[in-house]
Structure formats: structure tokens, C-alpha cells
Amino acid sequence: MTTAGNAQQRIDDYLNRLRGGLRGLRPEEIREIAEELRSHILDKAATDGEVTAAGVDAALAALGTPEELASQYVTDAMLARAEVSRSPVGILKSLFRWGSLSVAGFFVLLVSVIGYGTGISFFLVALLKPFHPDTAGLWIWRNGGDITYSVRLGFGPVPAGARELLGWTIVPIGFSVGFGLVMLTTHFALWCVRQYRRSRALPRG
Numbered sequence: 001m002t003t004a005g006n007a008q009q010r011i012d013d014y015l016n017r018l019r020g021g022l023r024g025l026r027p028e029e030i031r032e033i034a035e036e037l038r039s040h041i042l043d044k045a046a047t048d049g050e051v052t053a054a055g056v057d058a059a060l061a062a063l064g065t066p067e068e069l070a071s072q073y074v075t076d077a078m079l080a081r082a083e084v085s086r087s088p089v090g091i092l093k094s095l096f097r098w099g100s101l102s103v104a105g106f107f108v109l110l111v112s113v114i115g116y117g118t119g120i121s122f123f124l125v126a127l128l129k130p131f132h133p134d135t136a137g138l139w140i141w142r143n144g145g146d147i148t149y150s151v152r153l154g155f156g157p158v159p160a161g162a163r164e165l166l167g168w169t170i171v172p173i174g175f176s177v178g179f180g181l182v183m184l185t186t187h188f189a190l191w192c193v194r195q196y197r198r199s200r201a202l203p204r205g
Helices: 003-021 027-045 053-063 066-085 088-099 103-128 167-199
Strands: 136-143 146-153
Touching: 003 027, 003 053, 003 066, 027 053, 066 088, 066 167, 088 103, 088 167, 103 136, 103 146, 103 167, 136 167
Parallel strands: none
Antiparallel strands: 136 146
């Protein structure tokens, strides 16, 4: 096999392994990624206009393993779709994948789960207050030496000694705070996604 042929074979082997890690993406996405990456590798591997085996090896080493690179492409695609859809479900799904890959992603996921969870809790307590007027609301009670606050949806008895803080005003407050927290969390998550995608721009042809 010629030097050029050997170099080409190494690129083909790398891209075949990469395609195996891109399962879940659309076929046209996989094809586009492979073509752009091939162009990137050839560009980086060229020395005086000639692609050499040593140049290909250096270019592939700089990219990392095809499995790691494929995981980054899949994560990037999921984050890109979350940016477009702006759906909390889609955002959390993409953040779970990002969170499994980096500490920064895990932090964004944690903050987003807390934000969405708190927002939904306020929204639900406002929605359920008319059905559970005596138990749904924002409650406070002393637990030993500690003061505990809790948003209760009305299911189950209220702790002994607890008192409700907002009464029926929890309805407009709950809807407003719940909606606001969901929107704020969405903006925070998408801002973090955009910063991450800019800082980790993947190879393109």
C-alpha cells in the first residue's frame, strides 16, 4: 500500500469508528459530520500540499479517540436542538447528557433541576389551593431548634404547630413565581449551553 493509500485507510478507519458512536443522529447529520471531519483531517495533515501518514497520525491524535469525539458531537447536537426548541423537557434531557461528561455540565444540570422543580412546585400549589384550601400553601414550623419552610400541595396532614404564611395570596404569587422561575431557569440553561458550545467548537471542514 502506498503512503497516501495508508494515510487514507487510517482516516477511513477513524471515521468508521466515529460513525459507530454517532448512532441516534439523523443519517444526513452523520454524513455531514463525517465529510466535514475528513476535510478537516486532510487539511491538518497536509505538508507542502501533500498528505502524509505522519501528518494524518498527528491530526487524529489531536482529535482524540473517535468514541470521545462522537460523544461530543452527539452532546452538541442535543444541546443545539434544546436551544431551538426551548422546551424544558428537551433542555433537561440534553443537560443530563452534558452533566454526565463534565463537572460544569453537572453544575448547570443541578441548578436547572432545582430551578424547574421549585418553579413547578409553586405553580402546582397555586393550582391546587382551591381544591385543598386548608393544607395547600407555604407553611412554616419549628422542628427542634430549626425553622422549616415548605411548599405543600395539600396532600397529607400539616405538621403539628405549622402555620400558613400567605393564605389565598399563594394563588397569584404561586403562578407568578412559578412561571418566572421556569423562564429564568430556561434562560440560564440556554445561556450556559451557548457558552459551552462556543468554547468547545468542534472540528469543521
